[in-house]
Amino acid sequence: MENTALCYRQFGEPESVLQQETAIKAPLQPGNLRVQMLVAPVNASDLIPITGAYRHRITLPAIAGYEGVGRVIAAPDSAASLLGQRVLPLRGEGTWQQYVDCPASMAIPVPDTVATPLAARGFINPMAAWLMLSLYPVQGKQVLLTAAGSDCGILLGQWALRQGATAVYGIHRSAIHAERLRGMGITPVVQQDIDSVRAIAATSDLAFDATGGELAQTILGAMDKRAAFICYGLLSGQPFTLQRHFPPMHWFHIRNHFEALNPQAWQAAFREIWPLLAASQYSDARLLPFTDWQSALAHYRQAGRTCKPVLAFE
Template sequence: MYNTAIVYRNFGDPLVRLQSEKRETGPLAAENMRVKMTFAPVNASDLIPVTGAYRHRITLPAVAGYEGVGVVTQAPATAAHLVGRRVLPLRGEGTWQHYVDCPAAFAIPVPEEIDDTLAARAYINPLAALLMLQHYPPVGRHVIVTAAGSDCAGFLAQWALQQGALSVTGIYRSAIHADRLAASGIKPLLETESAAIAQAAGNAERVYDATGGALAQHLLDTMPHSGQFISYGLLSGQPFSLRQHLPVVHWFHVRHYLKTLPAAKWQEAFRMLWAYLRRSRISDAERFDLHQWQAAVRFYQTPGRTAKPLLEMR
């Protein structure tokens, strides 16, 4: 049986370094399952490793992609009941390929009522949002999220309200996101509205920041000393300075929480996630065949896009 995968053998620009390769599938390792993929999304977390940002923990060649959904075709005896069922084949090989091998204990069964286009993106951004809210609860607080048009920030904002935040302000870059944020009960603020941002930050005791740079600095300088600033990304490409001891700054990286998470806790986390995802507003999906991966990456990089690119494994 042959498998087509999107592979990188050197670090650099994903549009240059990623290549489609066809190869024969090998034997299935013990305690692994094999999954015929249906969809895999394009995320920043899929593209950044290709640039070499995390080269110290990546062995080349590597297959791109960290999440997706598919149907189990082979499984060990302990997971035989999952053959023919939809799962998220996580914590195994890269997901931008037709067949993925993954540890059976960490594969996540997909509930029947969750469609493929939602299931395919139920890991990277939702799990990060859930863990941040568990570790830095928003209940009874005024909250700010930056990069509010992004998927992770969208989950953070919606779920913070569901968990009892007094208010949530979403700072966005493209005006196309304003109506969608307001429809979810989130107060939209354009990132150039410095005075309004300073006023919102003056009451905010939780800031979940994905941008860094000047916006992060502005928020840190104006929020209460009793607040907590959670940094989980640097989309601006620029750092910020710690000019004072307060408010407290936390650095959140989801991989730090997953290293020691046993299979039972891993499965439990997703049972909670399905419940949240069922009642969440999510972005639309734009489908691309796997051989159109370059178009999918370019679409992902388009400023102001409102849909998530999904690679379809036909």
């Protein structure tokens, strides 16, 4: 079986180092499923590792992509019921390829009620939001978000309100996000309005930050020492410096929590996530052919976009 994949053999900017390669797929290993991919989104979490930011845990050459949805075309006897079903082929190979092999116990069945473009985005951002809100309860607290227009940001905001947050403020850069956030119950805050950012940070109990850099520094400097600051990304590409008078700072990396989720807990988490995701407002998907992956990356880079670029394999 021939398989076409987006590979990288060195670290660098994805547009420069990704290559489309076709090779014979290795035989399916015992206990694994083989999944024919339907669609796979483009996320920051897909692109940042290609730059070498996590080179200590990546062996080259590598296939890009961490999530997506496909249809099972081969399965062991123990998972024969999944044949022909849509699944998320997670925690196995990179998903930016035509055929993905993954452990049968880690594949997540997709409910019939969830559309394929939405299901393809059912892992990275929903799981991150679900885990963070489990680790840092928001009931009765004021919450502040950065990168509030991002997929993870809008889920964090909506789910925090469902869990009893008294208010959620969302910092955004592009004006296009303001009405969208307000429609979700999230109060928009313009990132360039530093006085407003400081004032809201001073009264917030929890901040979930995806940007780092100067914005994180500003928020930390304004927050009460009894508050908590959770950093789950550095989209700005810039670090920030901690000071003694700052509130407690917690690093969140989704990968660090996988080992605590055995197959049963892994499947149970998605049974909670699917109905939450289906009941939430989420970014629309813009489908682009897998062979036109350069256009998908260019669309991802557009400032103020409200659609998620998704690679379509059919």
